Amino acid sequence: MRAVKVEHMLSTDIITHVGLNHYLVLSALLFVTGMAGVLIRRNVIVLMMSIELMLNAVNISFVAFSKYLDKLDGQVLVFFVMTIAAAEAAVGLAIAVSIFKRYKEVNIRFFEHLKG
Amino acid sequence: MTADSFLFWLLAAVTLVSGLSVVLVSNPIYSALCLAMSMVGISALFATLGAYFIAGVQMIVYAGAVLVLFVMVLMLFDLKTELATFSRGKISGLIKIATVGTLAGFLAGAFSMSIEFMEKPATKTVVAEAGVDMSRNLGTLLFTKYILGFEALGILLLVIAIGVVGLARSKGGTHAKH
Amino acid sequence: MGSDAFEITVNCIKLVLVFLLMVQAVPILVWLERRGSGFIQNRFGPNRVGPLGLMQLLADAVKFLTKEEFSPKAATKLLFYAAPVFALIPGTLGFAAIPLGSPLKWGDYTFAIQGYDIGVGIVFILGVSSLAAYTILMAGWGSGNKYALMGALRASAQTISYELALGLSIVGIIMMYGTFNLSEMIAAQQGTMHFQAFGNTIATSWLPNWGIFYQPLAAVLFFAATFAESNRLPFDLAEGEAELVAGFHTEYGGFKMLLFFIGEYGHMMVASGLMATFFLGGYNIPYTTTEQVYQFFLGFVESANAASALTSLAHFIMFTVKLGIFLWIFIWVRWTLPRFRYDQLMDLGWKTMLPWALANTILSALVIFAVSHSW
Numbered sequence: 001m002r003a004v005k006v007e008h009m010l011s012t013d014i015i016t017h018v019g020l021n022h023y024l025v026l027s028a029l030l031f032v033t034g035m036a037g038v039l040i041r042r043n044v045i046v047l048m049m050s051i052e053l054m055l056n057a058v059n060i061s062f063v064a065f066s067k068y069l070d071k072l073d074g075q076v077l078v079f080f081v082m083t084i085a086a087a088e089a090a091v092g093l094a095i096a097v098s099i100f101k102r103y104k105e106v107n108i109r110f111f112e113h114l115k116g
Numbered sequence: 117m118t119a120d121s122f123l124f125w126l127l128a129a130v131t132l133v134s135g136l137s138v139v140l141v142s143n144p145i146y147s148a149l150c151l152a153m154s155m156v157g158i159s160a161l162f163a164t165l166g167a168y169f170i171a172g173v174q175m176i177v178y179a180g181a182v183l184v185l186f187v188m189v190l191m192l193f194d195l196k197t198e199l200a201t202f203s204r205g206k207i208s209g210l211i212k213i214a215t216v217g218t219l220a221g222f223l224a225g226a227f228s229m230s231i232e233f234m235e236k237p238a239t240k241t242v243v244a245e246a247g248v249d250m251s252r253n254l255g256t257l258l259f260t261k262y263i264l265g266f267e268a269l270g271i272l273l274l275v276i277a278i279g280v281v282g283l284a285r286s287k288g289g290t291h292a293k294h
Numbered sequence: 295m296g297s298d299a300f301e302i303t304v305n306c307i308k309l310v311l312v313f314l315l316m317v318q319a320v321p322i323l324v325w326l327e328r329r330g331s332g333f334i335q336n337r338f339g340p341n342r343v344g345p346l347g348l349m350q351l352l353a354d355a356v357k358f359l360t361k362e363e364f365s366p367k368a369a370t371k372l373l374f375y376a377a378p379v380f381a382l383i384p385g386t387l388g389f390a391a392i393p394l395g396s397p398l399k400w401g402d403y404t405f406a407i408q409g410y411d412i413g414v415g416i417v418f419i420l421g422v423s424s425l426a427a428y429t430i431l432m433a434g435w436g437s438g439n440k441y442a443l444m445g446a447l448r449a450s451a452q453t454i455s456y457e458l459a460l461g462l463s464i465v466g467i468i469m470m471y472g473t474f475n476l477s478e479m480i481a482a483q484q485g486t487m488h489f490q491a492f493g494n495t496i497a498t499s500w501l502p503n504w505g506i507f508y509q510p511l512a513a514v515l516f517f518a519a520t521f522a523e524s525n526r527l528p529f530d531l532a533e534g535e536a537e538l539v540a541g542f543h544t545e546y547g548g549f550k551m552l553l554f555f556i557g558e559y560g561h562m563m564v565a566s567g568l569m570a571t572f573f574l575g576g577y578n579i580p581y582t583t584t585e586q587v588y589q590f591f592l593g594f595v596e597s598a599n600a601a602s603a604l605t606s607l608a609h610f611i612m613f614t615v616k617l618g619i620f621l622w623i624f625i626w627v628r629w630t631l632p633r634f635r636y637d638q639l640m641d642l643g644w645k646t647m648l649p650w651a652l653a654n655t656i657l658s659a660l661v662i663f664a665v666s667h668s669w
Contacts (some may be wrong), residue, residue, distance in 0.1 A: 017121065025228075026128050026131070029220060033135045034135070043144050045189060046144050053138060056154070082174065085182075087276045093189050098290070168414045171421075173421075184428070185454070188447055251474060
């Protein structure tokens with residue numbers, strides 16, 4: 001079985017036949033890109049944008065599964081995720097504007113300590 | 117290479133490059149505009165997967181409203197200097213990137229190895245045809261099977277709207293009562 | 295795109311033609327605006343260059359093209375140059391999705407007289423027209439000018455606020471016709487008025503079967519919201535001359551300014567096209583169905599191909615007439631109503647139009663439910 005697997009991985013079918021695998025790997029790459037953004041960026045707004053990127057990566061995998069399993073439930077869940085993400089972005093931005101108004105700074109290294 | 121696969125690779129490349137630019141570019145406004153490009157790419161990917169209605173909604177909600185809000189807030193802040201774009205410390209940064217890369221590898225490997233064990237269900241609930249049929253089925257599903265989630269979402273949105281107005285009118289907010 | 299080479303080439307040529315149609319309509323619109331506004335204000339418009347002043351636009355175009363190309367010192371070059379190009383995108387993509395004539399049957403092929411036929415037509419058009427906010431923001435930020443930025447922020451806040459009223463006022467029409475597809479909506483507005491109510495068919499012969507008779511409130515709300523979307527008076531505080539110099543396009547001159555105007559007129563054309571499609575029956579000639587027109591032309595010419603071509607042509611001319619009516623109303627309102635103040639504008643969008651649009655949606659849903667059962 002291992003020999004068949006290696007052969008399958010080396011054929012050019014991967015490029016010409018786009019299957020569920022491709023969409024899932026793309027979703028995973030986008031997700032980890034967003035996660036890297038959350039971990040290494042310091043601007044609060046860019047942090048929230050990276051979170052949006054992560055949520056969209058999850059949306060891609062939902063829709064890909066919905067197509068390949070022929071069920072519409074994936075798309076309904078995408079609805080929910082999209083709505084909640086948009087609402088969360090709105091609240092996050094409201095909080096960020098309040099923070100900027102008070103501290104004139106949106107670099108999170110000033111807010112790392114739970115004080116004041 | 118067929119047109120479908122070429123389209124997928126092109127859109128995947130655009131989306132990934134834009135996604136990486138969101139994280140790597142130092143000017144936050146360029147970052148937001150790259151995220152908008154990424155959203156458009158994701159919407160096109162939804163269209164290649166046959167989810168036309170979701171693609172349209174993605175454009176309207178994300179690329180047309182949420183990201184415009186992000187860009188507007190960034191322009192209001194008008195930050196002249198970025199004190200530190202990336203987190204301090206090269207070693208901790210490297211550890212973070214390595215962790216993230218390992219996670220990516222795990223995910224990709226797990227998907228590739230387990231796809232063949234997944235079975236398609238016996239009953240099909242969707243006819244993947246013209247956009248209108250699917251939208252009708254989507255609406256029916258949303259209002260019958262997921263009605264609880266739908267109503268809960270409505271209440272959640274109401275609470276969020278009231279909460280944001282309350283936040284703006286609170287003591288430190290932009291519309292505080294003096 | 296098509297199954298064989300002939301169909302693919304015709305479809306590609308059609309896409310290019312629709313784009314050119316939108317771009318070439320802009321000089322005519324500008325002429326109409328300048329002469330029309332002149333007559334409304336009891337003065338002559340430009341009438342020296344060419345007959346009736348029609349060549350004025352050609353002269354203006356040459357003037358714009360030969361102007362010095364500059365950018366302000368504080369500008370962000372990339373955004374400053376990218377914004378006018380981006381202005382063309384929403385209008386072009388939106389206009390290509392509107393059906394301009396009845397489908398042309400030539401032999402075995404059926405060509406839709408539009409750029410592309412989309413199953414979820416109206417959702418797509420709303421999606422791409424919401425990209426217009428980015429043009430404004432990029433132009434305002436890229437100019438490096440405080441006042442341009444203020445104008446840009448105001449204009450984009452106005453745009454995203456009125457998108458809500460725009461989308462909600464359409465939901466009544468979508469519920470009534472049961473489809474997102476624009477061609478199907480137009481096909482449902484053929485002939486004279488007839489509808490099912492309580493199990494009986496009610497038909498009158500003295501009214502065409504247009505959407506405006508079924509949803510008058512939605513028509514008014516939609517039309518007003520499109521004024522706000524394309525930043526036309528009375529909603530153009532963001533580019534009002536007396537307040538903010540020229541708003542977000544203060545620092546633009548020459549050809550880049552022309553591109554902004556093409557974008558604004560493109561938006562107007564999409565708005566007029568959508569009004570005609572939803573509420574005035576699209577390309578249908580009033581009181582007739584497509585089949586009747588086809589039979590009429592079949593009486594004159596022998597081949598089915600030529601009759602189909604003549605039918606499409608007649609419908610296209612009818613659509614252009616309806617488009618022209620709404621474009622003239624855009625221009626007419628510009629020189630009639632005074633401008634709204636910004637807080638009045640936002641109040642109108644959120645506190646007046648949004649509740650009315652919601653009420654219209656609920657009422658339409660109740661009426662559709664009530665009449666679909668024979669009590």
